[in-house]
Amino acid sequence: MSNAVTELNKTQTKERNWLKYLWEQYSVLFALIVLIIFASILSEHFLSITNITNVLRQVSIVGILSLGMTFVIILGGIDLSVGSVLAMSGTVVMASQVTYSTSIPVSIVLGLMCGLIIGLINGLMVTYGKITAFIATLAMMTIARSIALFYADAGAISGLNSTYAKIGNAYVFGIPIPVIIFVIMVFLSYIVLEKTVYGRHVYAVGGNAQAARLSAISVFRVTIISYMICGFTAAVGSIIETSRLNSISTSTSGNMYELDAIAAVIIGGASLSGGRGRILGTLFGVLILGVLSNTMNLLNISPYLQGVVKGLIIVAAVLLQKRD
Amino acid sequence: MLINKRRMQLTHLERIHAIKWLANYKSLASMLIIFVIASMTSHYFFTWENMVNIVRQASMIGIIALGVHFVVLLGMFDLSVGSVLVISGTVIMASQNVFGTDIFLSMILGVVTGCIVGFLNGFIIAYGRVPSFITTIAAMFIFRSLALWYGSGGALNGNYIRYTELGHGSTWGIPNLVFPLIVVAVSAHIILTKTLLGRYIYALGQNPMAASLSGAPTRWIVITAFAISGTAAGMGAVFETSRLNSISTSTSGIFYELDVMSAIVIGGSNLKGGKGSILGTVCGVLMLTMISNYMNLQNVSPYLQGILKGILVLVILYRKSRKG
Numbered sequence: 001m002s003n004a005v006t007e008l009n010k011t012q013t014k015e016r017n018w019l020k021y022l023w024e025q026y027s028v029l030f031a032l033i034v035l036i037i038f039a040s041i042l043s044e045h046f047l048s049i050t051n052i053t054n055v056l057r058q059v060s061i062v063g064i065l066s067l068g069m070t071f072v073i074i075l076g077g078i079d080l081s082v083g084s085v086l087a088m089s090g091t092v093v094m095a096s097q098v099t100y101s102t103s104i105p106v107s108i109v110l111g112l113m114c115g116l117i118i119g120l121i122n123g124l125m126v127t128y129g130k131i132t133a134f135i136a137t138l139a140m141m142t143i144a145r146s147i148a149l150f151y152a153d154a155g156a157i158s159g160l161n162s163t164y165a166k167i168g169n170a171y172v173f174g175i176p177i178p179v180i181i182f183v184i185m186v187f188l189s190y191i192v193l194e195k196t197v198y199g200r201h202v203y204a205v206g207g208n209a210q211a212a213r214l215s216a217i218s219v220f221r222v223t224i225i226s227y228m229i230c231g232f233t234a235a236v237g238s239i240i241e242t243s244r245l246n247s248i249s250t251s252t253s254g255n256m257y258e259l260d261a262i263a264a265v266i267i268g269g270a271s272l273s274g275g276r277g278r279i280l281g282t283l284f285g286v287l288i289l290g291v292l293s294n295t296m297n298l299l300n301i302s303p304y305l306q307g308v309v310k311g312l313i314i315v316a317a318v319l320l321q322k323r324d
Numbered sequence: 325m326l327i328n329k330r331r332m333q334l335t336h337l338e339r340i341h342a343i344k345w346l347a348n349y350k351s352l353a354s355m356l357i358i359f360v361i362a363s364m365t366s367h368y369f370f371t372w373e374n375m376v377n378i379v380r381q382a383s384m385i386g387i388i389a390l391g392v393h394f395v396v397l398l399g400m401f402d403l404s405v406g407s408v409l410v411i412s413g414t415v416i417m418a419s420q421n422v423f424g425t426d427i428f429l430s431m432i433l434g435v436v437t438g439c440i441v442g443f444l445n446g447f448i449i450a451y452g453r454v455p456s457f458i459t460t461i462a463a464m465f466i467f468r469s470l471a472l473w474y475g476s477g478g479a480l481n482g483n484y485i486r487y488t489e490l491g492h493g494s495t496w497g498i499p500n501l502v503f504p505l506i507v508v509a510v511s512a513h514i515i516l517t518k519t520l521l522g523r524y525i526y527a528l529g530q531n532p533m534a535a536s537l538s539g540a541p542t543r544w545i546v547i548t549a550f551a552i553s554g555t556a557a558g559m560g561a562v563f564e565t566s567r568l569n570s571i572s573t574s575t576s577g578i579f580y581e582l583d584v585m586s587a588i589v590i591g592g593s594n595l596k597g598g599k600g601s602i603l604g605t606v607c608g609v610l611m612l613t614m615i616s617n618y619m620n621l622q623n624v625s626p627y628l629q630g631i632l633k634g635i636l637v638l639v640i641l642y643r644k645s646r647k648g
Contacts, residue, residue, distance in 0.1 A: 078457075125638065130645035132595050134401070134457070138582060139634040139641075146630030154627065259461060272455050304477060307469025311462035318454045 027320070028269055028284040035291050043298040051294070053176060059290035060182040061086075061237045063283070066261040066268075067189045068233030070282045071226040073265050074193075075206045076274025077126060077133035079227065081118065082234040082261060083254035084144035089114045089238035090248035091148040094157040097164065104164050111242075112235045118144060119231020123224030141258070148250040158247035168244030178240045185236065190279045192229075202226060206274030263310060264289055267317045288313070351592045351607040358611055362618040369621055376499055382613040383501040384563050386606065389584045389591075390505075390512050391442075391556020393605045394549040396588050397516070397529045399597025400456035402550065404445060404463035405557040405584060406577035411467040412438045412561030413571035417480035420487070427487050434565075435558035441467060442554015446547035456550075464581075468573075475573035482569040491567030501563055508559065513602040525549060529597030586637045587612050 023030070039046045065082050072079045093111035096102045102110070118140065125136040159165070170177050193199040201222045204212040213219050237257070242248045268285030270277025292313070293306050363370035388405050395402045416434035419425045425433070441463065448459045482488075493500050516522035524545050527535040536542045560580075565571050591608025593600025612633070619629050 125642075129638075129642045131638065131641045135585065135589060135595060135641060136638065138585065139637045141634075142582065142630045143634035146627045146634065150625060150627035150631065259465070262461065266458060272457060302473050304469050304472035307465040307472070311464070311466035311469070314458060314462040314465070315448060315452070315454060318458055319452050 028267065028281050028288070032284045032288050032291070035288060035295075039291055039295040039298075043295065045298055046295065051298075053174075053179070055287075055290045055294045056179045056182070057176045058294070059286050060176075060178040061240050062257055062260045062264065062289075063182050063286040064185050064233050064237045064240070065257055066264040066282050066286055067185055067279065068230035069258075069261045069265050070189070070268070070270060070277055070279060071193065071202060072133075072230045073262070073270045073272060074202050074274060074277040075223060075226050076209070076272075077223070077226070078137065078262070078272070079122060079230045080134065080137040080258050081122060081140035081144055082230060082237075083257035084141045084148070085115055085118050085231055085234040086238040086241060086254035086257060087148045087248065087250055088118070088144040089235040090242040090253055091151055091157060091250055093239060093242050094159055094248045095151065097159050097161055098157060104161060107164075108239055111239055112232060115231040115233075115235025115238070116228050117231070119228035119234075120224065122231065123227035126227065127220040127223050145250075148248075152248075152250040154251045156247050156249040159242070162246070164243050165246040166243070168240055168242075168246075178244070181236065181240065185233065186279065186283055189229075193279050198222065198225065203275060206276075208275070260289065263314050266314055269317075269321060271321070351590070351604040351611070355607045355611045355614070358614055358618075362614060366618060366621045369618060372497070374617070374621075376494070376497070378610070378613050378617050379502055380499045381617065382609050383499070383505045384560055384567075385580065385583050385587060385613070386505055386609040387508055387563060388557050388560040388580060389587045389605050389609050390508050390602065391553040391559075392581075392584050393512065393588055393593065393600065393602065394516075394525060394552045395456070396585075396593050396595065397525050397597055397600055398546060398549050399529050399532075399595070400449070400546075400549075401585075402442075402445070402460050402553045403457070403581045404441070404460040404467065405553065405560070406580040407464045407467040407471070408438050408441050408554055408557035409561045409564060409577035409580060410471045410571065410573055411441065412558040413565045413576060414471045414474055414480060414573060416561060416565050417482050417571050418474065420482050420484060421480060424483075427484055431562050434561050435555055438558020438561065439551050439555040442551040442557070443547060445554065446550030449550065450543035450546040471571075471573040475571075477574050479570050479572040482565065485569070487566055488569045489566075491563060491565075491569075501567075504559065508556070509602055509606055516602060521545070521548060526598055529599075531598075583612065586633065589637055590640055 036046075045051055065086070069079060069082065089111040092114045093107045096107040096110050097104070122133075122137055122140055125131045125140075126133045129136065167177055172180060193202065201212070201217050204215070204217055205219050205222050209219055212222075238248070238254070241253055264285035265277065265282050266272070266285070267288055268277065268281030268283070270281065289310065292309060293303075296306055296309065297303070368374055388409070392402050392405060412434040415437045416430045419430040419433050420427070445456075445459055445463050448454050449456050452459075490500050495503070516525065524535065524540045527538075527540060528542055528545050532542065535545075560577075561571070564576055587608040588600070588605050589595065589608070590611055591600065591604035591606070593604060615633070615636070616629055619632070620626075624632075
């Protein structure tokens with residue numbers, strides 16, 4: 001067998017390279033397929049339409065967050081504030097509806113603006129302020145969460161308009177709207193990152209900021225836009241989160257979402273030192289995390305143990321990447 | 325000629341030393357300024373009870389920060405300290421409760437647990453070459469989950485009333501917890517300034533390549549630093565459990581890593597590694613505690629405090645980046 005393989009290697013290097021390419025680019029996809037096969041063997045409920053819809057709906061919020069996170073991580077940065085930005089944008093949406101009785105579209109626009117502005121501030125701190133991304137967004141995490149807590153006295157704000165709840169709960173052609181939003185966001189981020197000049201610049205800056213600067217790429221602008229995209233995706237996530245329950249809990253909404261989002265991006269094959277990562281990889285990373293927790297729920301494994309599995313998978317993913 | 329040269333080197337060394345001392349005094353000076361302002365503007369601030377209170381509050385974050393300081397000197401992060409605290413606390417409480425071990429032995433078990441977790445972190449970082457950020461995030465998931473799983477998400481209570489004497493009692497009017505804190509701070513200072521390990525840690529933090537080329541056992545230095553950080557978190561668990569005679573697996577230690585990081589940053593350490601002193605970190609911890617104590621005395625909403633602390637960290641980092 002191994003002889004045959006080496007023979008094949010010698011004679012058909014081209015094909016071997018192609019296989020290697022396939023493995024390098026899509027090892028996450030293989031992992032996901034293997035996981036799905038295992039899941040469907042272990043539990044007969046897994047492959048039912050209801051369950052799959054369920055998984056997709058559960059991952060949609062963290063999924064959208066990790067799309068923005070992908071931009072920032074490819075850039076070599078990190079954004080720890082997304083969970084708090086979600087809480088703050090959600091507070092803006094709910095407060096504008098409840099206290100100032102704005103219409104639904106206006107409140108959504110306000111929420112998105114809030115995410116964009118926080119992203120802008122993050123980007124400015126990292127570029128012009130020259131503060132390490134890790135610590136700048138850590139401080140922003142505290143600040144944004146505290147603003148939300150301060151406004152609502154650590155309680156929840158509930159919406160009055162039941163039409164708004166439709167965004168999070170209604171179906172179109174049997175597909176939940178959050179899933180549709182997630183798919184649209186995946187498509188958009190794929191186009192932006194892979195098919196536009198800006199997207200190429202993100203890779204260039206993440207790979208070698210100095211070289212990018214010398215080839216006349218505005219590193220500051222690319223960085224700021226990426227952090228704004230990250231804030232924007234957090235705000236989109238907040239709209240799904242708030243509309244799902246028609247309320248936002250300032251103390252618990254979005255807690256630890258940043259870690260899940262980072263985990264998904266890392267599992268998807270991005271490197272924390274920047275320059276590497278794909279939107280599709282992130283999508284598969286998100287799905288791996290979702291399928292895992294869903295399977296563990298179906299198998300009645302204590303939800304508390306999910307963190308152990310998640311942690312082990314993150315380390316394993318990074319260890320496996322290093323081997324390439 | 326030679327003597328001249330040597331003299332020049334000496335003055336140069338002295339200058340570096342003086343600058344280092346000035347940098348130390350800077351955090352000390354700002355702490356004193358805050359102290360004086362707070363004493364002047366609040367009647368209650370400068371009373372013996374309040375001072376005791378501040379020191380007691382500071383001891384928890386302080387002991388953890390002293391350990392994490394070693395990791396930060398290497399230019400790395402330890403985000404797992406909160407979870408290490410909770411798993412060590414769980415070990416302490418469970419051994420007292422379920423296995424009836426005596427107080428002293430259970431404390432040792434807790435500290436050893438922290439040390440083992442830190443060792444594992446360091447091992448994966450050094451030999452697996454996984455970034456510290458990712459490894460410790462994974463450890464954060466894993467050990468929090470194990471504690472949650474063991475305690476079913478609830479709290480574990482201790483059996484011995486006598487155990488709380490450590491956390492509540494005081495000797496000669498000084499809280500008991502201060503004594504181990506001082507011992508750890510002094511020994512950390514001695515390790516960092518007077519021993520080979522300390523020199524190696526600074527060398528590795530300033531220039532990993534140079535350190536490894538000059539024969540420093542880089543992997544073991546990293547492992548030792550993380551083991552120290554884990555041990556300190558284990559001691560933090562002793563502090564936490566002895567104060568409350570219980571550990572809450574879901575809330576104990578949450579966000580401690582953030583407080584610890586802010587304290588270290590405020591104390592003047594460089595997050596890129598190689599710079600920072602124990603005195604600075606102690607001052608940083610005391611400064612943060614004093615500020616929140618003062619704001620509590622002035623009836624500032626705790627949520628507003630989060631905003632102010634976040635802004636404080638950002639301003640300090642911004643000023644630092646302007647300077648160099």
